Amino acid sequence: YIDKLLQSEEYLKYVEQKERVKQYPDLKKQIDEFRRRNFEMQNSGDMVFEKIDAFEREYADFRDNPLVADFLEAELAFCRMIQSNNERIANALDFE
Secondary structure (H helix, E strand, O other): OHHHHHOOHHHHHHHHHHHHHHOOHHHHHHHHHHHHHHHHHHHOOOOOHHHHHHHHHHOHHHHOOHHHHHHHHHHHHHHHHHHHHHHHHHHHOOOO
């Protein structure tokens, strides 16, 4: 099962994009900061439209950078694949 995940298109693309971003340490720091703030906002329980809108406006130009956009897209695709697999496993088990 793990071997299939490691060979999946989503994982391979994520690794490729991660390696590209690592070549630009300052950009990687900015991406990590964006991801940290995004995570905190999503998990704060304070998902007010104005805050989300302000966050999106603040990072709009940053996300237009092709390296950033490609990395975030690859990361999201990989995360969705993992979530889907976890859901399929949970649904297949008789777990209450």
